[in-house]
Amino acid sequence: MVFRLLFFIVFLFVIELYAFQAVKTLVKDKWILVAYGVLSLAILIYIIYGFFSFDRSVGQTKQTMFTMGLMLVVYIPKIVLAIVLLGEDIFRLVMGSVNYFVENSNEGFLPSRRKFVSQLGLGLAAVPFLSLIYGVTIGKYNYKVIKQRIFFPDLPDAFDGFTITQISDVHSGSFDNPDKINYAIDLVNEQNSDMILFTGDIVNTHAKEMHPWIDTFNRIKEHEYGKFSVLGNHDYGEYVTWPSQVAKNQNFKEIKDLYGQIGFQLLLNEHTFIQKGNDKIALVGVENWGKNFKQAGDLEKASEGLGNHDFKILMSHDPSHWEYEVKNNEKNFHLTLSGHTHGMQFGIEIPGYFKWSLAQYVYAQWAGLYEHLGRYVYVNRGFGFHAYPGRVGIMPEITVIELKKGDRVA
Known part of the structure; x- marks a missing residue:
């Protein structure tokens, strides 16, 4: 623990040193440099205090989220800047070695830092800085309705064209x-789907997080073929320290009750059956099962x-x-609806052409x-x-899936 803390402090010191060098290359006014240094130190102290004052009996709060956001907004751009200047330092070291040992130059060992490299670094750092500012001010509520049509050769005839709205990972405490x-609830209602499914994580940890939002989510209109949900990993209250097992169990009961309250x-x-005309499909719901998270899901019991x-x-x-239990299961689960990853809330997507996120290195x-x-x-x-x-x-995201009978995907 001490070693990791020391490494973290040294890492931040190196990042700050490079950032200061870039600013110093471009800014000559002493008082501006002093103001920059004081502000950087104040932010660093605030972030360190915020993380070390985290209370595991409370869990995530608005304050801890602000601290995380501030750290990313400040330090990801500075890391980009440090990488650029580190590259220049490697170049300066190579050129200095050549001049000193090969050409026997009388000039200083290291060439001076070049202004345009600092300008380049600051320009590149501005991209994640502005992106992260956008993310915390606009992006987090920039809801997208994504429509997906999926074809199944063995889909019961009556369900050809059946529509499902899916929401997931509400995290109401945030x-x-x-x-x-x-506005997002209005978007959900505008889809006029046949059925709506909620695939877990109604809160971050505590049932009380959802209490101010119950009336809002009760605005989700009734769907002809029902409103169904399952639990997510955060619904179990696993990420805080509870005063007793009784308190944890009570919170879990209240979280399960929340789904019914909305x-x-x-x-x-x-599982349950969804009947339409003379045909039916099976809707199966399991508790959370994650490779690296709580494994309460029992697929065999749920599909008994x-x-x-x-059709399931x-x-x-x-x-x-x-990936690990369903796709090769002998019972043939036709369609699985999941959430959980959030796409790491950070990445690049060009619909139909390209998508990238750090999430892809964790989840297939x-x-x-x-x-x-x-x-x-x-x-x-x-x-x-x-x-x-x-x-x-x-x-x-608000997803709208249309089931189609056939042999192709669109």
């Missing part, structure tokens, strides 16, 4: 703008009595469940639609946000 949340039927390792011939839609919060399926042997998983990018109070590139 919200700070009622108008934006009401009109969703919570499926806990069980179902056969390969039954599975709700499972963490897409690693699909992290945003959008994936297929394996005719079985599909759709990973919703999340309705809310957590830890970093913003979104850059990976926007909050």
Whole structure:
């Protein structure tokens, strides 16, 4: 622990040193440099204090999210700047060695730092700085409705054209703008889907986080074929220290009750049938199962009595469940709906052409639609946000999936 703390402090010191050098190369006024130094030190002290005063009995708060956001806004640009100047230092070291040892130059060993390199570094650093500022001011509520049509050869005839709205990862304890949340609920209602599914994480940790938003989410209108939900990893209260197991259990009970209070039927390792005309499909809901998170999901129990011939839609919060237990399961789960990853709330997406996020180095399926042997998983990018109070590139999502009978994907 001490070594990691020391490494962290040294790392930040090196980053600050490079950033100061870049500013000093361009700014000659002594008092501006002093003001920059004082401000940087104040921010650094605030961030260190914020992290070391984190209370595990409380968990994430607006204050901790602000601290995380401030750290990213300040230090990611400075890291970019430091990388540019480090590259120049390597160049200066090589050139100095050549001049001194090969050409026997009488000039100083290291060439002076070049102004244009500092300008280049600051210009590049401005990109993540402005992006992160956008993320915390606009991006976190920049809701996108994403429509996905999926074809299944064995889809029951009556369900051809059936539509499902999916929301996931609400994280209500992070919200700070009622108008934006009401706007998002309006978007959900405008889709006029046949059914709506909520794939977990209604809160960050505590049931009380959702209390100010119950009336808002009760505005989600009734859907003809129901409103169903499952639990996410944050719904278990695993990430704080509780005064007792009784308190933790009570919070978990209250979180499960929240889904009912906003009109969703919570499926806990069980299934139900959705009947339309003479046909039906099975809707299966498991508790959270994650490769690196809580594994309470019981797929066998949830699908007990179902056969390969039954058309099945599975709700499972963490897409690693699909990767490790679902996609090759002999019961043939046709479509799995997940969330959890948030796309790391940071990345690049050009719809239909390119998408990238650090999430892809952790999850094989992290945003959008994936297929394996005719079985599909759709990973919703999340309705809310957590830890970093913003979104850059990976926007909050309301998904509308249309089931089609056929052999192609569109």
